[in-house]
Amino acid sequence: MKRPITPTTTVIVYAICGIVWILATDTLLIELPWKMSFDRLWLGQHFKGVLYILLSSFLLYGLIKRNMARLELSQKAYMRMFRENPQPMWIFSTENFRFLEVNDAAVNLYGYSREEFLRMTILDIRPPEDIPKLQQNQGEFRGGITSGGQWRHYKKDGTLIYVRIQAFETMYDKHPSEVVSVFDITDKYMADEALNKQEQLLKAMINSTENMVWAVNTQLQLIALNNSFRHHSGLFTGINEPAPFWEEYYRKCLNGERQLFEYVIPGNDEKWKYAGLSFEPIIHQEKIIGVACQAWNATENKENELKLKKALERYDLLSLATNDATWDYDLASNVITWNEKMQQCYGFRGTGADVSYWQGRIHAEDRERVIRTIEEAIWRKERRWQAEYRLLGLKDQYRHVVSRGYILYNEQGEPFRLIGALMDVEDKVRQQEEIRKLSLIASMTHNPVIISDPEARIEWVNKSFEDLSGYTLEEVRGLQPSTFLHGPETQEATMQEIQEKLATAQPCVVEILNYSSVGQPYWVLMDITPVMDASGKLERLITIQTNITEKKKIVEQLQEKNKLLMEVAYISSHRLRKPVASMLGVMALMDKENLANPENERLLGFIERLTNDMDAMLHELADKCNHIYLAEQSQNDHPL
Structure with a gap:
């Protein structure tokens, strides 16, 4: 595209042409072969001037027309560049914020048609809460190309996007305007927001723990630390410098070796006597760029471990005098160890093996249940575990055993050890089975x-x-x-x-x-x-x-019957015999020859009294016989 003629070029061309015209025409008039009168010379000068004006006018017209044509072409080219620019752009009036022009990229980004844009203002695509900030920003705008900062815009479908804008002042259709370029940074903004949230969360996490957390770069310079490190780092001699002791661990970790060790804290701090430390390589794009470190107070665990070690030593001594077997299950390495009782009583090989060896010796019907009880106890954060099951022992015979264990947890609440004892209950189970039967x-x-x-x-x-x-x-x-x-x-x-x-x-x-x-x-x-x-x-x-309630009743009835029979026999053999003998004696004394003898009357009185006694005895005898009869009837109704 041809460049338009500048005003300077137009002036220079006009000046050169004017000077050349004056010099050439004046010389021509002087050098004419004929002499001219003054009037004719004056007339020639006027003619020359008019002709110059006409010629210069045509020249200026041509120059201006050519320049206007080139300017129009330039404007069309610029507008085409504006419309077809892949970067969203628009022009708005600084007087009323109305859109004056938008390009195709803006139409595609926001979803509005060009006609819809031209009926809107730049306020219509912003959240209401951002408008005061926009108005303040426009009031502070001082011209030139400037970055308008980061803004929130709404698309036609209501989607909120984040943009960065650049603007410069111009005149468009005789209106003071700004040309704005829009850069969609939504993805970057969301990624930055997610990263910021992640960093804030990470910062909150490392500061919410009582454990010391810090990191060093390859030059062993501190690049990150939490509040606990600031507070407790003084307990670890030379950890900030670092001293050769710590440098050795850092260097090993930078060489890819994970470090996990224990540190005895010097001094008389009652709360921090032992610390556990973990150094992990920080790897980025398959390259170690630093060391992530963590330290925690292991005093309680260490003291418990020492107490437990002493208790286990005492228990091992005690187990020598008993039939209980002891075992130690490392949950991290899945290795279980046991004492000699496991070898002697159950035929275990060696003193330790993978936990699958122990699981394999559990009866198939009990195995899944026992493993599940361990997992459930750990899931519920329980300290104690117990299970009864059948374990393969000597001569390939299963014996009933009871395992009782104690689960140990670290500072993070993670289980790392299960120790316990195994007791043979085969005899007890057999007795219980016999009792059940x-x-x-x-x-x-x-x-x-x-x-x-x-x-x-x-x-x-x-x-x-x-x-x-x-x-x-x-x-x-x-x-x-x-x-x-x-x-x-x-x-x-x-x-x-x-x-x-x-x-x-x-x-x-x-x-x-x-x-x-x-x-x-x-x-x-x-x-x-x-x-x-x-x-x-x-x-x-x-x-x-x-x-024997009924039997007792019958025995009592028999005893009562025997008593009545004995009384009947006594009445018959003793008491009844006496009045009969007395009556016989009285009858022998009576004067049977002379019934009118007065002595007979007295003897008849004795006979009457004896007869009454015999009648009473007979009634008593009848009552007792009746009782005997009733007892026999009751016995017949309720036999043994």
């Missing part, structure tokens, strides 16, 4: 059965006991039978006999009067059998009761 048998029998501990506290009763006594197992578990079964008529001598037999672990069979839950008395034949363990120590008491 006996309980099953006892639950099916009609006789009441009580199983109690050596102190006679009830552990189990069967349904027959509940039916007879009216008490449920839940009501009597842990109670001694004498505290709720005995009553006012329970024989003291019988209770004393039971206590004496139980004190010497002897079997005992007695008849005793018990009382039900509603106070109803009933008789039982109670057979108490002591159960001894392998060492001869009393382990349990098994009591089998037989309800």
